[in-house]
Amino acid sequence: MQTDDKKREFILSYLETQLNQINLKVVRQLIEFGKNNNYSAPDILSELVSMDQKHEKILTATFELDYVDGVKLFSNRARHWLTPDGRNYLRQLKLKESQVIHSNFTPGDAGNTNTAYDGYLSQLIACKDKMQTEADKVTLQEFTIDLRHLLTDSKKLEEGALNKFQPFIERNWRELATPMNPILVELSRRFLFTTTSEIQDK
Known part of the structure; x- marks a missing residue:
């Protein structure tokens, strides 16, 4: 990209x-x-x-x-920043990034921390064949990109960072559960536990 x-x-x-x-x-x-x-x-x-x-x-x-x-x-008093063409354009950009991420996955390289979760993310993307609608396939790609950012970003996780995907996850949990579980465990660990250095500072 x-x-x-x-x-x-x-x-x-x-x-x-x-x-x-x-x-x-x-x-x-x-x-x-x-x-x-x-x-x-x-x-x-x-x-x-x-x-x-x-x-x-x-x-x-x-x-x-x-x-x-x-x-x-x-402003033309619009309620959204993006025009309909703009929203389509953003979907295309996210799809392009999803394809790049998918092509760069190296699941066998578990020793590299940057790629430790690429296997699970790759499995998650593969679930698009199980999605019932095109809209869900696009949402899955956007969800995978956001997860990738959360897993590789050193910034503190924010509460509700993935709220917009909740209906999609609830609707497709059976198909997504296997690759999602280790990812959710890692994100929960980062969110719930402070690092050793933070404890020493207190």
């Missing part, structure tokens, strides 16, 4: 969660989160302009960028 695609997936995935919040406060938060992924403010802002209503029509809002006076946002 190309660097620009990853950047766009990061931006659009965040904006997609900000319903009824079409304002510059969200843009400032996006820029702050972007710093954790080594994206600068100009990186984020230039992508927002490229994807706005005047250009690619991926976003519902329009931006005017002035590096002296700042950024201006013009």
Whole structure:
């Protein structure tokens, strides 16, 4: 997956969660989160302009960028940041990342901590053949990508990080349980137990 695609997936995935919040406060938060992924403010802002209503029509809002006076946002009173074309575009980006992740899995390399859970994630992706609808297949791919990020990210886990997938998981738990169990155990361990260094600091 190309660097620009990853950047766009990061931006659009965040904006997609900000319903009824079409304002510059969200843009400032996006820029702050972007710093954790080594994206600068100009990186984020230039992508927002490229994807706005005047250009690619991926976003519902329009931006005017002035590096002296700042950024201006013009909203059409939409409830979502992404247009229907934008949501389709984001699904394509997530599908592309899912395919890259799937092709890079090396289940036999259990000694490498970065790939310790790739086997389970690979099994999880393989469950798409058991999904009853195309929508569930796409959701499974998005869910696997989010799990991959949670397992490889050193940041503290947040409560409710996977809430949006709850109906999907409950509907398909029988098919997903086997590869999901060790992943959930690892995420629970990280969430419930403090590290030795944190205990010593107290």
